[in-house]
Amino acid sequence: MKRLIAATLLLVSPGVLAAQNLQRDDVNTARISASAFTDTGAHRSTGGLGFDLVQGFSNRGVLSSSFSLAGDQDGLHSGRSFAHWDGLASAQGSTSSTAGSFFFQPQLFENRAGNIYLPAVLMRGAESQWSQGKTSVSAFAGRFLVEDGSRILYVRGASDRIAGVTTTFNPEGRLSYSVQFARTSADSSGTNIIRSASAPLSSLQLRQAVQLKPFRWLKLNGEYSVSKAAGRLTPSYDASLEHEGERLTFRAAYVRRSPDYLPFGLLSFQSDRKGPHAELRYRLTRWIEVGGSSVKLRTSAAESNQYNGNTSFSLPGNFQLSLARSESRVKLENNAAFSGQSMLLDSVTLTNSFRRWLTxxxxxxxxxxxxxxxxxxxxxxxxxxxxxxxxxxxxxVRFQKSNEPDQHGTRISTAIHGSYNWGSRVTLNVQTDLGRDIRNETLFALSNLRTSSASLTVKLSRSANLRFEYYGTRLNYELNRDSILASALLGNSVEPVLGGANRNVFFFQYQKTLRWGKSASAEYDKTTTGVAIVRPVGTVGGRVFVDENENGVWDEGEPGAANAIVSLNQLRKTTTDESGRFEFTAVAVGPNEIALESDTLSAIFTPTVLRQPVAVAFKARVQTDFPLRAASSISGRVTEKKGDEIIPVADAAIRLEPSGLYGYSDSSGEFSISNVPRGTYKLTVVPETVDHQFRVVSGPGAAVDVAQAGQQLKEVEFLLERVEVAPVIERLPASRIKVGPAATGVLQ
Amino acid sequence: MRWAFLCAFVSLCLCAGLAPQAQAGIDLAYQPMRVDLRLTPGQTQTGVVQLKNQGTQAIHLRGRMMDFVVSDDNTPQFVARTDENYSCRSWTILNPVEVDIAPDSVVPFRYTVQVPATLVAESRTFRCALTFESMPTLEDRIQKRTTNQVRLVTVLYATVGSPAATPEIGNPEIRKTEDAWRLEIPFSNAGETHYRLNGQVFIKDHDNHTIETLEMDSSPIQPATSVHVGFDIKALPQGEYTMLLQLNLGSKILEKEAIVEVLPSR
Known part of the structure; x- marks a missing residue:
């Protein structure tokens, strides 16, 4: 229980985030936070205090430390605690060390062969990295805590011990080589550990990995490992070839894992498998794209084959037609009761985007x-x-007809995603899916996990924030039980990472940041290199593109905006490539914010959205795009006929109806209205803004049509003429003037 | 000092309307006041000028790209167009051009400078100005509510290549009226980039004691211009004086000395 709370507190306080994404502005700060955390699923409420300190040492490095205390019905507990030293990178190299409870990722590379990966694990121990020139060495030792990676962390107990050394040569170069030696020992008594095969009580691991990037567009990975357990030596290896281009993307891999391969407790189901994996996407023409994948995996107990194929046609009028077929076959060996299953899915999908509507x-x-x-x-x-x-x-809405009665019927689901800012003080992010989730289809499931999240941040002052977060998780499995079993046996973890029950989690936090010293000193710019602390992460990618048809989504052929800067939580930044694409890897799971820095975009574009909230799931990739509008404008001149002269009319308002946009003419009569959406408008001179009555001698006519994005309508001329209004004569009552002999005229 | 004032160009022009409503004040903050860009032919560079409405009333901002020149007395002038050979106005676009800005909100005006591939000179500093003029919103205008009018200017220098300034200092003159003495110094620049009037002018008596020190205001002397920069000085009794001007150009200090002889009053 104590461990569970301790690990939960890792995320209750922002300390992990601050240390992981250490930025120049974080140096010389202390962060004090008070939090309250209620989880209805786990029937647990916790109150905590967190303290994070980041101290810069001039010319040497940055020391960050984190500590928290929490209390619940079981008493007072210490939460996450670690100290992390990040030495300033210099020509001589850099060092970093961590000790305490922290997240650690012991793999050599992110190996995507056959979708096998080694996630970050929570370790209690120490890790240290040194790098000099093109060589880096990492030594680590500790005991792993079993966790389910997610924003809402779940720790289920202690697991294996590991100690080892990794050496990497030329990590950023075309050819990179790593070698890792580790000694592991498994905790066989751990009842909370997911094991589909028995793990050896102790093992020695020697792993070597090579990564070759002969061209910018091609990457080759290879790994060869030898595991020694129970007196036997078993090899494991894999190789992959990856290419990512504008028209063609493919990945081909072969993997073979021995049962003794890195048996780190919860990860042991990753071992004992072999088979090829391939996937491909190719754009034949501007209108046709084909794609497909094939995976064949075999364990000692089961064999699985999965095939997918799809073809997409881009049609006129922003229509897209997709034909897809996928087939999965699972066969269990030595099991007479269940010999196998298959699933065949055919679909035809027609999508259309019109303005901001996507159907x-x-x-x-x-x-x-x-x-x-x-x-x-x-x-x-x-x-x-x-x-x-x-x-x-x-x-x-889904209408479904099936020969199984409980699959028959109609399902409706809705979703709201978005964010709103009130001034610069209050930010609300909402990600919610209501109703039955029918979109998360997998080969083995028609419905899956459904989550809602909302966060509200109130900036109380320059140094204080108040934050409220809500996470709701609903599981509505209606899966074939055999499918779950077969899939789990093959390592396709159908079991959701957020746990197995409906949950509502409420989180409140008050946070105060104190600053001192030269926090913005440029010498701390390089301190984030080599930070070893990691935690459950996903990927956020997307593109910044010119939304030519102004429908809010990227359509084939719409150009990207290169060299735009996109930031993650205002901490990390990246630049879009030639096709406008960007990607953040290793993004902390949970709510994050992606922002587009508009000052890096050409002024010929206008971003329609600058901030996008994203909810990142463990090892998932979230796509978030930033549509740009090619700024259309209408400009021209307002003049007036005065006798034979044509003179400019200054400060007259020219209004574009029905948009409500308007501009004023300047002293030369010129006006300009920018960022005009596509449409047909009526352009008028607002009479109240001209100091006399006038009539329009010539103008742009009844309708002005902005047919294309980026259209520049110039030389829209208004010629006015003053209307001389005849004066109204008001006649007063007549009077009589009497002129007497001795009198002068008297007005009566 | 005058340049600094004019560069910010917060000229308050009261609308002389006769509407009965009380005039509302305008409080606008903006940055930057000056942008120095180093560019190459064909390069595109984007930046932002941020304007904040610190007042209590919504206003409309009218943005324009303009040229700026300096008059003979070194006063900046912002005009629709002038000598294209030194202007970056036509290369620069502004987005948005006109916009309403609510109280306590910030509007970023993005500008993109796209340098042509071929230029009139390989090395030169081109200049232009982003001007922002406050106007009443259309609703205020229709309702005949009056507002003050404010004009803000961000000066943009786009330097291509490595141009050099060629500062020249002419012969100073002293102009005397009944109640004021004014020292006027001609400066010119035959180079391709501006230089700034950093430095001091010392007026010394015949014993070489400094009797007055005048600080220059860091205003720029643009290429291909000649201006007269004036300084108000104290009245000088009859006698001979030395005026020493030290113009600090960073890499060197340019000095100019003149003998001032004050003759007896008639």
Whole structure:
């Protein structure tokens, strides 16, 4: 229980984040936070105090430390605690060390062969890195804590011990080589550890990995390992070839893992498997794209084959037609009761984007064969409307007909995603899916995990923040139980990372930051290199593109905006490539914010949204795009006919109806209205802004059409003429003047 | 000092309307006042000028790209167009051009400078100005509410290549009226980039004691211009004086000395 709370507190306080993404501005700060955390799923409420200190030492490095205390019904507990030293990088190299409870990633490379990866694990111990020139050495020793990676952390107990050394040569170069030696020992008594195969009580691991990047567009990975356990030596190896281009993307890999391969407790299901994996996407023409994948994996107990193929046609009018087929087969050996199953899914999807509306219609046919056979046919219609500020509202309806009665019926789901800012003080992010989730389809599931999250941040002062977060998790499995079993055996973790029950989590935090010294000193710029602390992460990618049809989503052929800077939580920054794409890897799971720095965009574009909230799941990739509008404008001149002269009219307002946009003419009569959306408008001179009555002698006519994004309508001329209004004569009552002999005229 | 004032160009022009409403004050903050860019032919560079409405009333901002020149007395003038050979106005676009800005909110005006591939000179500093003029919103205008009008200017220097300034100092003159003495010094620049009037002017008596020190205001002397920069000085009794001007150009100090002979009053 204590461990559980301790690990939970790792995320209750922002200390981990601060240390992981250490920035120049964080140096010489102390952060004090008070938090309250209630989890209805775990029936637990915790109150905590966190303290983080980041102290810079001139010409030497930065020391960050984190400590927290928490209290609940079981008493007072110490939470996460670590100290991290990050030496300033110099020509002689750099050093960094960490001790305490922290996240650690002991793998050599992110190996994507066959979707096998080694996630970050929570370690209690120490880790140290040295780098000099093109060589870096990392030594680590500690005891792993078993965790489910997610924003809401779950620690289920202690696991294996590990100690080892990794040496990497030329890590950033074209050819990189790593060698790792580690000694592990498994905790066989751990009842909370996921093990699909028995792990050796102790093992020695020697791993070597090579990464070769002969060209910018091609990457080759290879790894060879030898494991020694129970007196036997077993090899493991894998190789992969990856290419990512504008038209062609492919990845091919082969993996073979021995049962003794890195048996780090919870990861042991990753071992004992072999097989090839390949996937490809190719754009044949501007209109046709094909893609497919094939995975064949075999363990000692099961064999799985998965094939996917799809073809997309881009049609006129922003229509897109996709045909897809996927087939999965699972076979269990030595199990008479369940010999195998297959699933065949065919679908036809038609999507259309119009302005900010995205419509999707799909028909599918799913055939599932296991202990029984079922066939389900469905029709799905979805509609999504995007708004400025990144807000989107969506809804889907699915009509389904099946020979299994409980699969029969209609499902409706809605989704709200977006954020709003009130001034610069209050920010609200909402990510919620309501109703039945019918979008997260997997080969083995028609419905899956459904989450809602909301966060509200109030900036109380320059140094104090108040934050409220809510996470709701609903599991609505209606899966074939055999599918879960077969999939889990093959390592495709169907079990959701957020745990196995419905949960509501409420989180409040008050945070105060104290600063001193020269926090912005440029010498701390390089201190983030070599930070060893990691934690459960995902990836956020997307593109900054010119939304030519102004529908809010990227369509084939819409150009990207290169060299735009995109930031993650205002901490990390990256620059878009030639096609406008960007990616942040190792993003902390949970709510994050991606922002586009508009001052890095050409002024010919206008961003429609500058901030996008994203909810990152463990090892997932979230796509978030920034549509730009090519700034259309209408400009011209307002003049007036005065006799034979034509003179400019200054300060007259020219209004564009029905948009409400307007501009004023300057002293030369010139006006300009920028950022005009596509559409047909009526352009008028507002009479109240001209100091006399006038009539329009000539103008742009009844309608002005901005047909294309980026259109510049110039020389829109208004010629006015003063209307001389005849004076109104008001006649007063007549009077009589009497002139007497001795009198002068008297007005009566 | 005058240049600094004019560069900020917060000229308050009261609208002389007769509307009965009380005039609302305008409080605008902006930055930067000056942008120095080093560019190459064909390069594109984007930046931002941020304006904050610190007042209590919504206003409309009218942005324009303008040229700026200096008059003979070194006063900056912002005009629609002038000598294209020294201007970056036509290369620069502004977005948005016109916008309403609510109280206590910030509007970023983005500008993008796209340097042409071929230029009139390989090395030169080109200049232009982003001007922002406050106007009443259309609703205020229709309702005939009056507001003050404010104009803000951000001066943009785009330097291509490695141009050099060629500072020249002419012969100073002293102009005397009944109640004021004024020292006027001609400066010119035959180079391709501006230089700044950093330094001091010392007026010394015949014993070489400094009787007055005048600080120059760091205003720029643009290429291909000649201006007269004036300083108010104390009245000088009859006698001979030395005026020493030290112009600090960073890498060197340019000195100019003149003998001032004050003759007896008639």
């Amino acid at each position: 999707r219609a799909r028909v599918d046919d799913i055939q599932l064969r296991s202990t029984a056979t079922s066939r389900t046919r469905g029709l799905e219609i979805g509609e999504t409307r995007t708004f400025q500020n990144g807000l989107s509202l969506g809804g889907e």
